[in-house]
Structure formats: structure tokens, C-alpha cells
Amino acid sequence: MATVQYPPFLPLPQRADQNMTQDTAWQTTQTAVGPLIITPITTDLKATWTLQWIFTLAQAERFKSWLRSPTYCDRGRNWFLMPIDLGDTQGVQQQTLHFVDMPVQTSKNGNIVTWTATVISNGIEDITEDYDDWIVEAQPGYGYWLDYLITEVMPRAD
Incomplete structure (x- = not known):
């Protein structure tokens, strides 16, 4: 299946309404006697988001067409960026996302249309992941840490 681009002329989902959940990387076993056993399972974790879009009528029409079109989402069957x-x-x-279920138009009030959907990703692409240890250990109030990483840490990573 194709991976298509989200239309650049449409607004992104509302930030206040983006609820992300991730898989658990371990399994717990409660024994009859003794401590809880925690067993690592995988590092291949998917994430899901519940999203809400607020569109004008024209934007809602473009979103609906993007969702249906065989060239783009193909009625929700294609992955998208x-x-x-x-x-x-x-x-x-x-x-890289895929709809879990078809998006739902949840309201239409005058010229404003609201759509909601749950999307899934087979892994989160996060530019900070390679620097997690440094971010945790950085002193509070150090300033914007990414500038430091790019100008000081990364050039010395040879």
C-alpha cells in the first residue's frame, strides 16, 4: 500500500486534543507468593493518537476528498505522513500514520466542521531519542539544549 502525504493546505489536528498512548514494553506476572515479575517483551512499540480537526466547509470538503480518493488515502486504507x-x-x-477506524464528522456548526479519528504509528519518530541520556542529565536552566547538542556534542561524537 502507498504512503501518502497529508494535504499541505489543511490545518493540523488541534494540539489540545491530541491524546497519545504507547504500548507497554514489558509483561507483569503476579505470583501467588513473592515479588511481582516484570519481563521485557519488545522495543518495537506502536503509538496511537486520538485527534480532532476543526475545518471550514472548504477544508472539510478537501479532507473528505483526500480521505476517499484512491490516489490518496483510498477510503482510509493507505498509510499517510x-x-x-x-x-x-x-x-x-x-x-507515518494509519487510521484505526474511519474518521468521523462529529459536528457541523455553521461554517465550522469538526472531525475526529484515532490514528496509529508503528513507532514514534522523535529527533531527541538519540540524546535522551543527555537531556535527562542536563542541568536545569541550562538553556535551549538542542543548540548545545548541535554545536558542542554532535561535532565531538566522532
């Missing part, structure tokens, strides 16, 4: 806010200081980051 769309920027998603991961809830950190980096803003939106491009993710």
Missing part, C-alpha cells in the same frame, strides 16, 4: 505534536519542546514532527 502527517506532522504530530509529541508533547515536548520540539513542536510537530513528521510521523
